Amino acid sequence: MPSSDAEAATALKLQGNKAFQQHDWPTAVDFYTKAIEKYDKDPSFFSNRAQCHIKLEAYGYAVADATKAIELDPAYVKAYWRRALANTAILNSREALKDFKAVVKREPNNRDAKLKLAECEKLVRRIEFEKAIEVSDPPSAFEDLDIDSIVVDDSYDGVRLGNEMTQEFIDDMIQRFKNGKKIHRKYAFQIIKAVRDITYAEPTMVEVGVEKGTKLTVCGDTHGQFFDLLEIFRLNGFPSDTHAYLFNGDFVDRGSWSTEIAFLLYAYKWLRPNKFFLNRGNHETDDMNRAYGFEGECKAKYNERTFKLFSESFSALPLATLIGNKYFVLHGGLFSDDNTSLDDIRKLNRHTQRQPGQQGLMMEMLWTDPQPTPGRGPSKRGVGMQFGPDVTKRFCEKNGLEAIIRSHEVRMEGYEVEHDGRCITVFSAPKYCDTTENKGAYINIGPELKLEFHKFDAVPHPDIKPMVCFASPRL
Template sequence: MTSTEDRAAATALKVKGNEAFAHHDWPSAIDFYTKAIEKYDADPTFYSNRAQANIKLEAYGYAIADASKAIELDKDFIKAYWRRAIANTAILDSQNALRDFKTVVRKEPNNRDAKLKLAECEKMVKKIQFLKAIEVAEPPSAFEGLDLDSMQVEDTYDGLRLKDEMTQEFIDDMIERFKNGKTIHKKYVFQIIKAVRDIVYNEATMVEVDVASDTNLTVCGDTHGQFFDLLEIFRLNGYPTEKHGYLFNGDFVDRGSWSCEIALLLYAYKWLRPSYFFLNRGNHETDDMNRVYGFEGECKAKYNEKTFKLFSESFSALPLATLVGKKYLTLHGGLFSDDKITLDDIRKLDRHSQRQPGQQGLMMEMLWTDPQPQPGRGPSKRGVGLQFGPDVTKRFCENNGLEAVIRSHEVRMDGYEVEHDGKCITVFSAPKYCDSTENKGAYINIGPELKLEYHQFEAVPHPDIKPMAYAQNSLMSMM
C-alpha cells in the first residue's frame, strides 16, 4: 500500500517533470515522470504526461503504451485518448488514431478542435485507402519521358545558368538564392535530381570508403530540413572539397521547412564531387513519411508534383550504408533482429528491387532500429522496428571486424552519444530540433588515423517559417 508520503513525493517529482517539459528538456521530464510512477503507479496523469514527453522524443510506441495505461486507470481521461491518437497518427496507424479521436468527440461533443482533428484523420484514412487501391507493383519511372533539352529557362530568370555539369559557382549562387527565399528553375531541379539518381543508383548498397592520408571525412546525422543549420556546419567545419569529404547519414528532409533546399544542396555536392560526398538513405527518405511530415507538400508548394516523384525515385536509389575505413559501419537506424546478419548480407541486398522499406526485413531494420541499454532485443519505442542491446552490438562488431557502428535517427541532447561500451555512436545534426527541443547539433570528423572527433554546434536564426509548414494536415504540427 502506498503511503501518503510516497504520493506526495510522487506529485513533487511530477512537478519537476513538468518544469523540465516546460524547458523542452524531454529526457529529464521522462526521468522525473518515471520516478513519480515508481513512487506511486496509480495516477493516470503521470503516464499521460510521460506519453507527451515521449511524443516529443518520437518514442511513439512508448507514448501509446503510457496513454493506454492512463486510460486503463481512468476510462474518461480525455487527454490520454488524445495523446494516443496523436502517437498513432505519427506512426501512420490512422485507423487506431481515428478510433481515439472518435472517443474524444463522443465524450466531449462540444470540443470543436477534436471535431476538426477527427475530420482530418478521416480524410487521412481515406487518402491511405485510395493510395493502396491505385498502387501498382511496378510503377513507371518518373524519369521516363523527362526531356530536359526541351525545357526552356526564361530570359527573366535571374539566377546563374547550369549547363551539363555541376559547378561550384552554381552551388554558391544556389545557396545565396535559398538564403534569400528564392528557388532555382525547375529545369535545374530536374537536372540535379536526375544526375544524382544516376550516380547513386550505380553505387553499392554499402559504399566502402577509405580516408586517404591527406584528407578527412565528416559524418553528419539528421538535418531534417533545417537548411540554415546545415550552412552553419559548413561555416564551422568547411565546405566540401576533394580533401574534405562529407557523409550525410539520412533524414535530410521532412519536419523542417527547407527540405527542398537541403536536398538540392546535398544533391548538387554529390553531383560535383561524387567520390568525396556520400549520402545514406534514412527512414524519412520514403514516400509514406514524406506524405505526412511535409516534404511532398513542400515540393508541390515550391516546385511541382513532378519534383516530388523524381525525388522519391532518387531516394529509393540511395545506398543504405557506408563502411568507413573498414572500421565504422555507418547507417541511419541500427542493427538487426538476427545475429547472423553480416556485412556481406548488406553488400548483397538488392535495394533496387524494393523501392520502399515496408514493415519488415533487412532494409526496414537498417532504417528504423534503435539501441537500448538493456541486453538482448526489445520492442521498438517508436512502434516500428525493434531495439538492440549492447551485447547485440558487441557480437555484430566482433563478427564483422568493426570498431563501432555509427548511426543517427534519434535526437540526442548533446548532439551525439556514445553507447554500448563505445561500439554504438549516435550523431544528430539538427540543433533545436523542430524549434522545440533544446538540443545541440553535432558532427564527427574522421581523419586518416580513423579516430573520431566530435564537434557540437548550436542552432542559428532562420526566417520565421515554422517547422511542418508544408505538412498536409494540422495533426502533424502538434508533435
C-alpha cells in the first residue's frame, strides 16, 4: 500500500475525529469508512468507527469493527474495551466479561475497567441465578396487592386521586415532577393497575381513525427525557378530546426521568383511553430495564414492587397501531417472512409471552431496522435483522398501506423518510443522552391522513446525568 494512501487515510481519520468531537456520529462513521477504504491496516480506524457505532446503538457493527481492530493488533486495549461495551449493550454479558478481563490484564491500574469487570461478573452471576430459579408461569405482580388499604397521610401535599383519573391530578403531577417530587405510592400503584387493565383488553394491533375536527400526533422514543416530552406538549398542544396522541415505544431507560414519563403517559391513557395510545418498544422489557436504568430508577424513587408492576403492565401493551388503514405504526420494523400480514398481527396473542425472546413476530416488531439495500440483512444491533426497500414495498402493497411508521433509532433531524417514502422513522428524544446533537420530531395526522412533520430542539433540564450512557474514551 503506497504511503500516500496511508497518509490520506490518516487525514480522513482526523476529520472523523473532529466530527466525533462535535457529536456528529453519522458523519464520523462516513469519514472512518473512507479512511478504511483507503487503508485497511490501521486498527484505530476500525476501533474509532466501533465507538461511533456504539453511540448510534449499532452494537452489532461495533462488535465487528472492534474484532477487526483486535485481529490487526491483538494488544489494542481500546478495541477490547469497546467490544465489551457493545456486547454489554446487547446483553451478551459472558462475551463482554472476556473482554473486560482482557483490558484489566493489560491495564491492571485501569479503575474504570476494574469497575466494569466487577459489574459484569455480578451481572453474569445474577443471570445464572435467575435462570436456575426461573418458573415458567410466575404469579402476577398484582396478586395480593391491596391498594385500598394503603393510607395517604395528611402530610402529602399533592392533589388527591380517587377512583378515576382527573386533569387536576395530572396538572399537579407534572408540577411535582418538575420540582423533583414524587407521587404517593398508592397513586403510583393505582395508575399502573388501571392502565394495565385498559391495555390488556386492547387488541395487539389497535385500529384508529382521525375524525373531522381532530388530529393525532405520533411520537417516537422519549427515553426518560421528561422535560423534552413537556416541550412536545408545549409546542404541539396537550392531549385533549380533539387531540389524540400515540407514543411508539421506548418511553423509559437511559434518561433520568423514566418513571416521570411512564406515570404521565399512563395517567393520560387512563384519563382518555380512546384518545391516547401506547405501543410497546424494545425498552419496555425486563432485560433492557435492568441494563439501562429503569429498574434501578423505580427502586430508587419508589420500590421494587413498582418495577414489577410496570413490568407486567408493559407486557400488556399493544404492539402496533393502524391509523386510518393507511399507516402501520410499530416500534421496530418489518418481518423475516414476506407472508406476514396485518391479519397475522391481529391474531397474535401477546399475552402468552410476557417478554419478546430472541425470535418470532414480537421480537421482530420491537427490534428490526430498515437498510438502504434490497433484501434482508443481519442486524447492525446484533439483535433481530434489517429489511430493505423491496421488503417494505411488498408489505405495503400486500396490506393496502401507504407507509409504515416506526421509531427505535436516532435520526439527526428527528425523523427520516426512506424506502421511497414507505418507511418513516420518528424519534422524539432530542440531544439523546445529552451527547448526540440530534433534533427530536413528531408527526401530526389530520382527517385527510396527510403527514405533517415537526422538529424541535432539546430544552434545559436539571443537571442529572443520564442513568446509563456509555463513556467515550478519547479517540
